[in-house]
Amino acid sequence: MTRLKLTPEQKSVARAPLESRTFLSGPASCGKTTAGVERLHHLLKQGIPGEAILVLTPQRTLQDPYLGLIHSPERDPGGEVTPATVGGLARRMVDLFWPLAGEAAGFTHPDQAPSFLTIETAQYYMAHLVRPLLDQGYFESITIDRNRLYAQILDNLNKSAAIGFPHTEIGTRLDTAWFGDPVQRRVYADAQDCASRFRAYCLEHNLLDFSLQLEVFWEHLWPQEIVRAHLVRTYRHLIYDNVEEDIPRAHDLVRDWTPHFDSTLLIYDQGGGFRRFLGADIETGWSLAELSNRQVVMATSHVASTPIAHLGDALARSIRPDPPAHFGLLTGMADHAEKVPGDELSILQTRFYPELLDAVANETATLIGEARLPPGEIVILAPYLSDALRFALMNRLTARGVPVRSHRPSRSLRDEPATRSLLTLAALAHPAWGLRPTRFDVAHTFTLSLDTDLVRAQLLAEIVYRERDFRLSPFDKIRTEVQQRISYAVGQRYTVLHDWLRDYRRSAPLPLDHFLRRFFGEILSQPGFGFHSNLDSVRVTASLIESIKKFRLALEPVLLEQAGTVDLGREYIATLNDGVIAAQYVQAWRDEDTEAVLVAPAHTFLMMNRPATVQFWLDAGSGGWYERLSQPLTHPYVLSRTWEAEEPGRLWTDADEVQATSDALVRLSAGLLRRCRERLYLGLSELGESGFEQRGELLRSFQLILQTGA
Secondary structure (H helix, E strand, O other): OOOOOOOHHHHHHHOOOOOOEEEEEEEOOOOHHHHHHHHHHHHHHOOOOHHHEEEEOOOHHHHHHHHHHHOOOOOOOOOOOEEEOHHHHHHHHHHHOHHHHOOOOOOOOOOOOOEEOOHHHHHHHHHHHHHHHHHOOOOOOOOOOHHHHHHHHHHHHHHHHHHOOOHHHHHHHHHHHOOOOOHHHHHHHHHHHHHHHHHHHHHHHOEEOHHHHHHHHHHHHOOOHHHHHHHHHHOOEEEEOOHHHOOHHHHHHHHHHHHHOOEEEEEEEEOOOOOHHHOOOHHHHHHHHHHOOEEEEOOOOOOOOHHHHHHHHHHHHHHOOOOOOOOOOOOOHHHHOOOOOOOOEEEEEEOOHHHHHHHHHHHHHHHHHOOOOOHHHEEEEEOOOOHHHHHHHHHHHHHOOOOEEEOOOOOOHHHOHHHHHHHHHHHHHOHHHOOOOOHHHHHHHHHHHOOOOHHHHHHHHHHHEEOOOOEEOOHHHOOHHHHHHHOHHHHHHHHHHHHHHHHHHOOOOOOHHHHHHHHHHHHHOOOOOOOOOOHHHHHHHHHHHHHHHHHHHHHHHHHHHHHOOOOHHHHHHHHHHOOOOOOOOHHHHHOOOOOOEEEEEHHHHHHHOOOEEEEEEOOOOOHHHOOOOOOOOOOOOOOOHHHHHHOOOOOOOHHHHHHHHHHHHHHHHHHHHOOEEEEEEEEEEOEOOOOOEOOOHHHHHHHHHHHHOO
16 A cells, blocks of 8 residues: 655644544545544554554445555554444444343344344335335325335435434424425325334334434443443544534434543544435534544645636635535635636537537547546536436447446446346246246347347347247257357357256256356356456446345345245345335445546545546536435435424425525535546536526526636
8 A cells, every 4th residue: 555645734633642532624635534544554553453443434435545554465463443334333233232222122022133124125125014005095196106215214214313313203393394285294194104114013023224223222222331331442543534424323422432532533524415315414523523622624635726626616605605614615715816717617518418428428538539638537427317318428438439437326236237137047047936038138138148249139039038938949959040140159158058047947946146146157257258358247246146145134034934935036026126226335336447437426426535637517507416306205404403403393495495405506516626636527508418408506606607707
């Protein structure tokens, strides 16, 4: 691991006395995390045992800089540092001290081991409970995909645990703040009933979703002297990064725990709070500063050039002239007074949206080919990344020889071509499931798995596949002239696949995740087959297998108890086809080709917390940059500690909505520019992706800057 040259501020943080309590704040890209990593290195060099150090982050993907040091060969031998999230820490404590928590929390079978649910398995059980209620008229006044409905009910439960109020008050809080159609009140009542039913079902069957894990830990374990003593004795030093992105209960825990640490380093990103829709609370995070005896502020960006820093602050002030004190600007007002953006801002303007995508692809190819800019230093961002936009943009870039990758965490596993192929093969291998793939699905599977074109794959599927009885015919039964059209190379790979499936059908079936591991290792990953060199498909396969494994481990005890023999493979496929929201798989964030242009939603790029030399912003006139997603069953602002503390029972008005959108836009735009080194390309089309004229607030703010200066 290469050691960086530290600034005086970073040195003061990293080499502070072993008993210091430091609160480090500043805008993004000022070197705060680097100082945190160096602090960890300093503690280890001073002889502090690794197992006595706790590194907390709001989500696992933010731990990567610390893991780089923890796994570095430069490290002296010794105990392991513990990287964790508060949710992960809660789960470990619930698992370790289950005998203390089970009965006190009201579980029906406290003498039996609990099952921990992922977001996917939680949605499965929620669907199991809510589907019959939908037939009875629940939620009949709204139109929403079922998977989104299940996810929003779970989100309400998570927020109740994250904020610290009883889950039975969800409906009341939403109802009290509602100002509009009275029919919506019935929706809140239905959501409350579903949440209560789900919680009762979890208590009855020893199931713990995220909300229950956190609630059991905070309400029943943290107050226990034996639990508190265990944690206090184990961890003597704390490094807590991205404080602003965490939930109030996490801040409460750190507030209670801080007096027992020998040293603490709390790192706060001014202008952050991008996870607010997940319960992040910037106010309770900022209040932790009062626990520290040293407060260090970093204000110099190590990423954004001076012109980009000026542009970011000018844009922030044009959107919101009175940014809050803990927002943190990079430059002073006098530094850029009356300054009109120059080369740091380029505008790509077209009439139609496809023309804009062509212009972006052409400019990207020029930057790589003529300006010699590494592809990994370019990101193309949009407020939302639809499947159509993702395909259109990546297809254009690929056609111009530009290496490209995309990352969209909200994309369901079922939408990935590799997933569809793997599950089609699984259905063919398990005829007892009764899931008959269509001929098109089989042709698509042949295209990817046999590494051939769609024409040959379609011809092969038409001849060998019989949908009625799941039968695949041997290649040598095909007429010679047709074999030649398909090619003998493809035929040879098909024969290997066909024979493997035939032999598997004659043996005892394996659990689905075991089947996919074996099939991938023995067939699909071998030279000549489609997954051998397709790293994106390999990543999807790893995430799919992990998802299935967690699904099986969580559901097996309950389903077997209820219904005897249940085929979990078939249950998983049915759940996935319902559009279940995917869990976060860390490998999907880490195992990426960094030498490729990144196409991603703007918020996703922010949470990756990495810089880029050039950024493209598509749909600059779209309201998607600042408008909240429609969530009829929940509300991220009303279900927050700050809202309830200001004025209990206050209504959410249009003025509150305007203020919230303004705040969200200034955080998003400034956060992106703080991660931009040299140039921003603003993509504008008179008619947007949907064909409508766009004149959103982001575009208006840029026009204000260009017309009047900053």
